[in-house]
Structures are given as C-alpha cells and as structure tokens.
Amino acid sequence: EDKVVQSPLSLVVHEGDTVTLNCSYEVTNFRSLLWYKQEKKAPTFLFMLTSSGIEKKSGRLSSILDKKELFSILNITATQTGDSAVYLCAPNGGTSYGKLTFGQGTILTVHP
C-alpha cells in the first residue's frame, strides 16, 4: 500500500528562522512529487520534482528529492509571517495509474 508521511506535523518558529519540512514516501511506479502551500483556501502549487539531487528554487523556498532514500525536503529560509500555512506533499505514482495521494501536511506557524 502506498504511504506518504510528512514531518513534523506542526512547527512554530519566529521570523527569520530557517525551516526544513520532510516528506517520505513509499509509492510504486514513482513519477514525480509535488509540493503545495495551503493558506485559507485551495492549495497553491510550489514545486514538482522528478529527478534526484536537483534542487528546485523559488525565492526563499527550495526543494530536493532523493529517489533512493524515498524522501523530499522543502526548505524555507528567512521565514516571514506570510509563510504561515499548511505545506502538503504528494508523490505521484502508485499501483493505480493517475491516483494522487497527499500527505497529512505540516502546519507551519511563523511568529513576528
């Protein structure tokens, strides 16, 4: 059975801190891994990762995939209060083609 585990489940930091969010997975026929940020409404897309060891970067956010050890990390440097959100990962693959299952998410709270 496919598994996705995100850690930590919640995290409280102060502005300026750096955080690392983890996503481990066990998914057959792995194709890609997606990261999303969710504030009040629908999730917004951050990254799609398909290759190991290649960092994707967008401003203060970056992410990398390790297909050998089956995990991905999302880093946020110099955090701001606007980074407060739920961060979700979703490995794309699995025994049922097209199925896309999300992890339970990491709730990040950034205090001023």
Next chain:
Amino acid sequence: NAGVTQTPKFRVLKTGQSMTLLCAQDMNHEYMYWYRQDPGMGLRLIHYSVGEGTTAKGEVPDGYNVSRLKKQNFLLGLESAAPSQTSVYFCASRPGGTPGELFFGEGSRLTVL
C-alpha cells in the same frame, strides 16, 4: 479564464438528505479528483477519474458516488448525508500523461446537521 469551478460553494444539509457537488473544468484535462479536508488535516482522496466515463475509488470513498459523463464535469454525490461528511471538498484536475501540477477549485464547504 475560469479554470476549475465548484458549485455550490456553501451548503447546509440535514442528516439523510442528498446532494450533488459539481466540478467543471475548461482546460480539457483528462484527470479529475475529489478530495475532502477536515480541520487540521491534509487532503484525503475520495474518488478520481482518469478520463470521461471512468471513475476509481480513493482513500475514503464510502458514502460518496461520482460520475464523469462529460470530460469537463466531475460530479460528487452524497446519497444520504451524515454529520461525518461535514467537511470542505476540493475538486482538482490535471492533464493526462504528464505527472504534473494539479489545478484546484476554490472548495465547497458542506455542513451536515
């Protein structure tokens, strides 16, 4: 550009009532998904479809039915609503083949009394 549109956005039901949530996308996407999200939790997959006329069960399909009669529409039905189905429902779609980004609707908040 409409993208993914969900209707209704809010609904209150009594236990035992039935209703249908409609998801419409205008991007000619092959794949469509219904998720539910409860407070403090991630998105849980209810049902999904990899093309017109096809549907498949996700993680939490019990109590829900779906139909994909037209490529652009994916309907989620509750035949006999229960308080445990109080949740926010998100529809999403993506192109077939390429394992890429999901495009989400804005969500539908359903309360079952």
